[in-house]
Amino acid sequence: MLNSLGREIPEYMEGIGKLEPFQGALTKLSKGWMDEPTIPAPNKAYLPHQSKLCKTLEEAIIRSNPHNGMTVSFHHHLRNGDILLVQTLTILHNMGIREITLASSSLNECHDPILPYLVDGTVTRIFSSGIRSQLGRAIALGVLETPVVIHSHGGRVRCIHTGKIQIDLAVIPASAADIEGNATGSHGKSAFGSIGYAVIDARYAKQVIVVTDNLVNYPCIPLSISQNFVDHVVLVDSIGDASKIATGTTRITNSPMDLRIAKLAADVIENSGFFVPGFAFQVGAGGASLAVAKFIREKMKTKGLKGSFMLGGITSYCVDMLNEGLFETIFDVQSFDAVVSNSLLNNRHHIEIPAALYANPFNCGCITNKIDVVVLGALEIDVDFNVNVITGSEGNIRGASGGHSDTASGAKLTVVVCPSFRGRIPIIKKRVHTIVTPGETVHVLVTERGICVNPAFRELEENLRNAGLNIKDIHDLEIEVDKITGIPAPLEYTDKIVGIVEYRDGTIIDVIHQLKEHGA
Amino acid sequence: MKNFKNRRTMLYIPGNNPAMIQQGGIYGADSILLDLEDAVALNQKDAARTLVRNMIKVTDFYDAEVCVRVNHLSTPFGMADLEEIVPLQPSAIRYPKTESPEEVIELLNIIEKIEDRHGLPHNKMTIHAMIETAMGVQNVFNIASKFSRIDAITIGGQDLTADMNIIYTPDGAGIDFARKRIIMAAKASHIDVIDTVFPDVNDEEGLRRETEYARKIGFTGKAVINPRQIDVVHEVFTPTEEEVRKAYHIVKEFRANSAAGIGVFAIDGKMVDAPIVARAEYVLRLANVQVG
Numbered sequence A: 001m002l003n004s005l006g007r008e009i010p011e012y013m014e015g016i017g018k019l020e021p022f023q024g025a026l027t028k029l030s031k032g033w034m035d036e037p038t039i040p041a042p043n044k045a046y047l048p049h050q051s052k053l054c055k056t057l058e059e060a061i062i063r064s065n066p067h068n069g070m071t072v073s074f075h076h077h078l079r080n081g082d083i084l085l086v087q088t089l090t091i092l093h094n095m096g097i098r099e100i101t102l103a104s105s106s107l108n109e110c111h112d113p114i115l116p117y118l119v120d121g122t123v124t125r126i127f128s129s130g131i132r133s134q135l136g137r138a139i140a141l142g143v144l145e146t147p148v149v150i151h152s153h154g155g156r157v158r159c160i161h162t163g164k165i166q167i168d169l170a171v172i173p174a175s176a177a178d179i180e181g182n183a184t185g186s187h188g189k190s191a192f193g194s195i196g197y198a199v200i201d202a203r204y205a206k207q208v209i210v211v212t213d214n215l216v217n218y219p220c221i222p223l224s225i226s227q228n229f230v231d232h233v234v235l236v237d238s239i240g241d242a243s244k245i246a247t248g249t250t251r252i253t254n255s256p257m258d259l260r261i262a263k264l265a266a267d268v269i270e271n272s273g274f275f276v277p278g279f280a281f282q283v284g285a286g287g288a289s290l291a292v293a294k295f296i297r298e299k300m301k302t303k304g305l306k307g308s309f310m311l312g313g314i315t316s317y318c319v320d321m322l323n324e325g326l327f328e329t330i331f332d333v334q335s336f337d338a339v340v341s342n343s344l345l346n347n348r349h350h351i352e353i354p355a356a357l358y359a360n361p362f363n364c365g366c367i368t369n370k371i372d373v374v375v376l377g378a379l380e381i382d383v384d385f386n387v388n389v390i391t392g393s394e395g396n397i398r399g400a401s402g403g404h405s406d407t408a409s410g411a412k413l414t415v416v417v418c419p420s421f422r423g424r425i426p427i428i429k430k431r432v433h434t435i436v437t438p439g440e441t442v443h444v445l446v447t448e449r450g451i452c453v454n455p456a457f458r459e460l461e462e463n464l465r466n467a468g469l470n471i472k473d474i475h476d477l478e479i480e481v482d483k484i485t486g487i488p489a490p491l492e493y494t495d496k497i498v499g500i501v502e503y504r505d506g507t508i509i510d511v512i513h514q515l516k517e518h519g520a
Numbered sequence B: 001m002k003n004f005k006n007r008r009t010m011l012y013i014p015g016n017n018p019a020m021i022q023q024g025g026i027y028g029a030d031s032i033l034l035d036l037e038d039a040v041a042l043n044q045k046d047a048a049r050t051l052v053r054n055m056i057k058v059t060d061f062y063d064a065e066v067c068v069r070v071n072h073l074s075t076p077f078g079m080a081d082l083e084e085i086v087p088l089q090p091s092a093i094r095y096p097k098t099e100s101p102e103e104v105i106e107l108l109n110i111i112e113k114i115e116d117r118h119g120l121p122h123n124k125m126t127i128h129a130m131i132e133t134a135m136g137v138q139n140v141f142n143i144a145s146k147f148s149r150i151d152a153i154t155i156g157g158q159d160l161t162a163d164m165n166i167i168y169t170p171d172g173a174g175i176d177f178a179r180k181r182i183i184m185a186a187k188a189s190h191i192d193v194i195d196t197v198f199p200d201v202n203d204e205e206g207l208r209r210e211t212e213y214a215r216k217i218g219f220t221g222k223a224v225i226n227p228r229q230i231d232v233v234h235e236v237f238t239p240t241e242e243e244v245r246k247a248y249h250i251v252k253e254f255r256a257n258s259a260a261g262i263g264v265f266a267i268d269g270k271m272v273d274a275p276i277v278a279r280a281e282y283v284l285r286l287a288n289v290q291v292g
Helices: A058-065 A086-094 A109-119 A133-140 A153-163 A196-204 A256-270 A289-301 A314-321 A337-344 A355-359 A404-410 A458-466 A474-485 B018-027 B040-057 B077-090 B101-117 B135-140 B140-145 B158-165 B175-190 B203-218 B227-237 B241-259 B274-286
Strands: A071-074 A099-102 A124-127 A148-150 A169-174 A207-212 A232-235 A281-283 A305-316 A327-335 A350-352 A373-376 A381-382 A413-417 A446-447 A449-451 A492-503 A508-515 B009-014 B029-033 B065-069 B090-094 B126-131 B150-155 B192-195 B220-226 B265-267 B270-271
Touching: A058 A086, A058 A207, A071 A086, A086 A099, A086 A109, A099 A109, A099 A381, A099 B040, A109 A133, A109 A169, A133 A492, A133 A508, A153 A355, A153 A404, A196 A327, A196 A355, A196 A404, A196 B274, A207 A413, A232 B135, A256 A289, A256 A373, A256 A413, A256 B018, A256 B227, A281 A289, A281 B009, A281 B158, A289 A314, A289 A373, A289 A413, A305 A314, A305 B009, A327 A355, A350 A413, A355 A404, A373 A404, A373 B203, A381 B018, A413 B018, A413 B101, A449 A458, A449 A474, A474 B203, A474 B227, A508 B101, B009 B018, B009 B175, B018 B029, B018 B040, B040 B065, B040 B241, B040 B274, B077 B090, B090 B101, B090 B150, B101 B126, B126 B135, B126 B140, B135 B175, B140 B175, B150 B175, B158 B175, B175 B203, B175 B265, B192 B203, B220 B227, B241 B270, B241 B274, B270 B274
Parallel strands: A071 A099, A071 A169, A099 A124, A124 A148, A148 A492, A169 A207, A207 A232, A281 A305, A281 A373, A305 A327, A327 A350, A373 A413, A413 A446, B009 B029, B009 B220, B029 B065, B065 B090, B090 B126, B126 B150, B150 B192, B192 B220
Antiparallel strands: A446 A449, A492 A508, B265 B270
């Protein structure tokens, strides 16, 4: 069956179940309720003064009823410094556990060592918002029989509420915890800031292990994860590579190209009609996206304009803007550097939020619904403004859905920033390889070679033209770029589906087909 | 011959870097300077010349003026550079280490012969003379004033300090006399005068200070070596809204008074005469504002 974006979606997939095609960004939400029932969280009971402390991670896993076919979940707040996911799966592998469903909020390069477990059947299913590196390539080439499910950050919460992901064991690294399992990421030698993605895991998992390298006196404050959801606590020497978890401050790019794009994007925002007192703002943590914040900061100071809140992945740059009084509040679901952890701990206007509050579409209002302006990146964008942030030009799975579609859906102004080509590969396509975020939720594309406005937003285009900005038709820009790069030969795929891309409401926006190896 | 162009920035791009050449037009510099001279190693000269020749033909530099800095004719590369580049007729040829009018005559003779061979006019492509030796500074007025094809002169700070056996300092003390002498020669010749580069690309405040000084003493623009420097230089060389509004008022009043046969008049109690009007017209040209 075709979804509303013209993508062929199977009605049923073995190992996944029945699939519902995407029918529009707000179609399901507009009902006002979610058709799927919410499953109950597990009931648990502990005796007074019963010890949760385990000597090793292995002991905690043994106590957690490991079994074939179990689902194990992780958060990705340690980013590329995480070591516990690999350790956990290695322990389970050595115990002979098979057919594990891996439900990590995202997967990074540091998780490549689990690839043999995908090959040998230890791990047979994956739910994640992002997959990269060797894992991404192996999955694109078909290492798993069952397709991986790519969800958004908000969509992951919905998956857990509805039982699509039923977590048997949640392993939650924390930079500080006490013997009852009260835990946080906001202090300790491995501090990583917000632990927002793990909150739903703690609530729903049948067994919860908090792992820390910093066991503090009871109670561990703040109670980002609270003891009433935690079964076991493990003290280890290290939860990860601190140099890859969060260090220092996040620096603005020096790349002239990124800065050029960022400046144009800031000009777009300034003249969009949404750059007004009290506006809510979200930017990404790297490259041109973060650089937009630099120019917006200058414009806010020049105009004496004060915003309401910043949201999302938070960098030291956001903290600086909070401290300068440019915004009143930060809502932090994920933190990107050491400065942010410190601010989260000490500034009451810097608020840690769970993923459900951040972006789950099915509740009484997530905070992404309140965004005025969001700046997002793209691996590819097509002439209908559909955005791909999951598969690369060589066909590998190499990115993350993350909060892309969540924030685009909620924002009054979604600005996608990216270069018009990378290397020799054009980024603007007639049709993107994989749709993650539908074009109906993308207002503007900003590249170094011009600004394209989604024709569905005429008034916005008029505002930008009146401001003297260089607006181009996206079809013309596509042709202009193709003249520079030439048109790459199409990748070759088989009929096998290796990935399913869920939209945030649970409908299927696209599928990823198996890449033919010689085409990679 | 001279068409008025804003030359607030001239972005140097090494002639042997295809990616940078390809992206040259996107940063909004008023001029792109494709460099075959100092930015290119001796063993890369031939490759750079061929690359620049080919990329000028196919690259869209959008609204930027495209100039090529060739090697001096005293080097083994100068003649070959001209043979390849002149037929393409970029907006301008930038000639380095110009020291005397005689050198310019030699250069123009060669350029015109190449143009004749290709059936090209002599009045399309202009020449920017770089002054970067003590001798060049001494002869700058004769260089700037005698040739209609020269529509800009520039100062090369690094080479000049080397020629003077002094160290380049951030305050520019050693080249201050040269700067002002070159400016005066340009002003007397009614041509553009472009300041030297600011070498520290990470020192935005230093760049702003030096650019503000350059504007104050009379430069019409400044060379830049990194796209990140463009915005600062543009900000400094672009008239403020208040300056534009005032200039607009002056020119509008001037036209109205001229039509009534009045040459000198007053605005807000201050006399407005020809020099004031000329200055106001210059501000409006810089701001690309027409008086309707």
